[in-house]
Amino acid sequence: MDITDAAPMESEFEKIAYSSEVYPIEYVPNFVELEYAVPLEHGKAAVRAVRDLMLNKHTNCIYPIEYRFTAGDPAWISPFHHQDSITLSVSGGPGVDYWAFLKDVDQILRGYDSRPHWGKMHFLDTDDVTQLYPRANDFRQLRRELDPKGRFLNDHLKLLLG
Numbered sequence: 001m002d003i004t005d006a007a008p009m010e011s012e013f014e015k016i017a018y019s020s021e022v023y024p025i026e027y028v029p030n031f032v033e034l035e036y037a038v039p040l041e042h043g044k045a046a047v048r049a050v051r052d053l054m055l056n057k058h059t060n061c062i063y064p065i066e067y068r069f070t071a072g073d074p075a076w077i078s079p080f081h082h083q084d085s086i087t088l089s090v091s092g093g094p095g096v097d098y099w100a101f102l103k104d105v106d107q108i109l110r111g112y113d114s115r116p117h118w119g120k121m122h123f124l125d126t127d128d129v130t131q132l133y134p135r136a137n138d139f140r141q142l143r144r145e146l147d148p149k150g151r152f153l154n155d156h157l158k159l160l161l162g
Contacts, residue, residue, distance in 0.1 A: 031063075034102045034121040035089035036114035037070060037079035043086035049108045050090065058101040063091040076135035076142075077161075079115035088114075129160050136161075 038046045047067055054061050066089035073080045079087075090105050092098025106123045115132050116122035130136045140161055147153070153162055 031091050031093050032098055032102065032121055033089060033091040034105055035066075035087060035117040036106075036109045036122075037083065037085035037117070038088050038109060038112050038114045040069070040084040040086060042112040042114075043067075043088075046086070046088055046109060046112050046114070050088065050105055053101075053104055053108065054090075058104065060096065061090070061092065061098065061101050063093065065090055076139045077118075077133055079117060081115075081133060081135065083115075087117075089117075089120075124160060126160055 047065060050065055054065070066087070068087050070080050070085050070087050072083045072085070075081060079085070088109065090102070092101065102121055103123065113132065116124060124132070133139070143152075143161055150158065150162060
């Protein structure tokens, strides 16, 4: 049965529907987002710390915290490499300087050995990748074997995975 065939399930704290029905906003594609995989055992503490940051230091950050569960996987460079996780995401809209907020969230989540989503904002360097991803050097070696000329690398990835 498709979700649209069912009657809406709503309570004071829950609504289940397509995101376009839950978030009544116009999508603006140039927002910034930081998303990290936090080891499951640190999920509650991490979201509480980010919430506290938003309530007490970065009060202009009005986007919701997104929080979901993700199972671990065997992929060498995956944020979920052998780690069941909660995925914690924060965003900022265009026209507002969210860099200080994102850097503060990054610092909080680093304290929990969290790994970022590769397609979203993060502040990792080469040493961070090596520390957070146990198979990072194996991945780098395989990448060099399969792409010796670095054609699939951009400037950012050259620093992290080159």
